[in-house]
Amino acid sequence: MNKNQIYNKLAKCKGDLSDDNMDIYTMNLGVDNLITNFEYSVKSDNTGDITAKIASLKEGSQQSDANISRAASYVQNEMDCVQKEIGQEEAATKAAAAALIKAIKTSIMGD
Numbered sequence: 001m002n003k004n005q006i007y008n009k010l011a012k013c014k015g016d017l018s019d020d021n022m023d024i025y026t027m028n029l030g031v032d033n034l035i036t037n038f039e040y041s042v043k044s045d046n047t048g049d050i051t052a053k054i055a056s057l058k059e060g061s062q063q064s065d066a067n068i069s070r071a072a073s074y075v076q077n078e079m080d081c082v083q084k085e086i087g088q089e090e091a092a093t094k095a096a097a098a099a100l101i102k103a104i105k106t107s108i109m110g111d
Contacts, residue, residue, distance in 0.1 A: 014075040
């Protein structure tokens, strides 16, 4: 796998860490629906504790999760390192090509 492929794979991972494609929203909506159905189905005034427990099943957003934020930061650091390596390799390739062209010109034309 070349460095550009590595960079692209890291970028995809970082994107996956920050974008849940509405999955968390969908799960939390399901929890809200469960609470609504529970409150509708159970004819009691004492459902507060149970609905609170059900509500605690909701997931927070990915952006507010410290572990996910640290992972995204780590992936970004890796992306920066790979990008730097790509730049260094490109510079080295250009320098080698320039040196080769100069050597060819010198051998053809002389000093």
